[in-house]
Amino acid sequence: xxxxxxxxxxxxxxxxxxxxxxxxxxxxxxxxxxxxxxxxxxxxxxxxxxxxxxxxxxxxxxxxxxxxxxxxxxxxxxxxxxxxxxxxxxxxxxxxxxxxxxxxxxxxxxxxxxxxxxxxxxxxxxxxxxxxxxxxxxxxxxxxxxxxxxxxxxxxxxxxxx
Numbered sequence: 001x002x003x004x005x006x007x008x009x010x011x012x013x014x015x016x017x018x019x020x021x022x023x024x025x026x027x028x029x030x031x032x033x034x035x036x037x038x039x040x041x042x043x044x045x046x047x048x049x050x051x052x053x054x055x056x057x058x059x060x061x062x063x064x065x066x067x068x069x070x071x072x073x074x075x076x077x078x079x080x081x082x083x084x085x086x087x088x089x090x091x092x093x094x095x096x097x098x099x100x101x102x103x104x105x106x107x108x109x110x111x112x113x114x115x116x117x118x119x120x121x122x123x124x125x126x127x128x129x130x131x132x133x134x135x136x137x138x139x140x141x142x143x144x145x146x147x148x149x150x151x152x153x154x155x156x157x158x159x160x161x162x
Contacts, residue, residue, distance in 0.1 A: 022149070022150055023078065026118075030072065035121050036070035036119050037076070037117065038068065038116070039078060039116050040117065041084065048117060049141045050067045051067075053069050067139055073097045079099050079155065081114025082114040083106065083112075088102070092132065099159040100159070109152050113151065114149070115148070115149060118144055123138050123142055
């Protein structure tokens with residue numbers, strides 16, 4: 001069974017928490033269609049360099065060629081900037097991002113600092129050719145158009161606890 005997190009944040013569990021100014025800014029940049037987003041716990045990256053992506057929940061399975069990985073979904077970058085230890089699941093279904101994380105990693109996210117690197121979309125291509133997929137790649141180093149600091153308050157409402 002899944003539990004929505006953070007269940008104690010809104011005054012009533014069924015009410016979504018209000019959108020922060022930071023999240024609103026990232027959603028405006030997303031809506032422009034001009035950017036993709038890379039979430040990281042690392043501050044002050046002047047150029048994101050291609051790295052080997054992996055998949056498989058810690059199994060170390062290579063996922064494509066070395067590249068800079070980003071998403072057209074700002075919420076995925078916010079999630080990845082703050083929620084990255086222990087067990088997490090994220091993806092896109094029916095054109096909407098979904099998220100799952102353990103209670104341990106969500107508790108750690110309360111104290112985390114994260115950074116969303118906003119990158120020019122024209123330098124990236126969707127991994128499988130579908131513009132609505134979450135995984136976009138660039139084969140060369142990318143200089144961010146801007147960097148946005150994010151915190152626990154900026155996480156999306158629809159995180160299921162696993």
